[in-house]
Amino acid sequence: MTVDPPIHLATPGDAxxxxxLSRDLIEHGLPWTWRPARVLRSIRDPETNVAVVRQDGDLAGFGIMEYLDQDSHLVLFAVRAASQRRGLGSALLRWLEASAIAAGAQRIRLDARRDNVAGRSFYNEHGYHELGIRPGRYGGAIDGIRLEKWLRPSDVA
Ligand SMILES: CC(C)(COP(=O)(O)OP(=O)(O)OC[C@H]1O[C@@H](n2cnc3c(N)ncnc32)[C@H](O)[C@@H]1OP(=O)(O)O)[C@@H](O)C(=O)NCCC(=O)NCCS
Incomplete structure (x- = not known):
């Protein structure tokens, strides 16, 4: 049996x-918008969870999830290169999904870069389906893909 590594809420020192990590792994080729002050606001926001996993004393991965009424939005998510393909991303995602379910969310939505084959494969593996292309979603030049996962049936009859 594989045991997930401990997942924690981020502290201000993690910002x-x-x-x-966002600059290097997610926003590469684009203006850097997730600077420390913005991450810090998310860490302090009661409507947002910033989850982290640590390895060898360093922050190895993180996920930022916002809770918006019935929907949760996975805003930013990455595992450092040296720790990828070891299940850390899956452990983080399971933790964030469990938090969303506990918060009453009915689905999780996220956007990924269309050219992010690894990310799309990762989310597909976890049951997220692709809703469609969002042309120019990133800086006008890079297309995005919107993905979602239903956590429970829709409230709408
Ligand atoms: C996408 C990402 C978060 C995955 O994290 P991870 O810790 O490596 O993921 P896991 O080890 O839990 O992988 C689970 C499964 O996802 C799929 N997967 C993960 N990385 C993959 C890759 N590079 N290529 C193809 N499939 C991949 C595989 O099915 C994998 O299972 P396997 O290793 O048994 O084959 C990580 O690659 C990353 O941070 N990438 C850069 C940032 C990013 O793309 N963020 C997400 C979009 S915003």
């Missing part, structure tokens, strides 16, 4: 490392 710089999370912002750097």
């Amino acid at each position: 710089g490392r999370i912002a750097a």
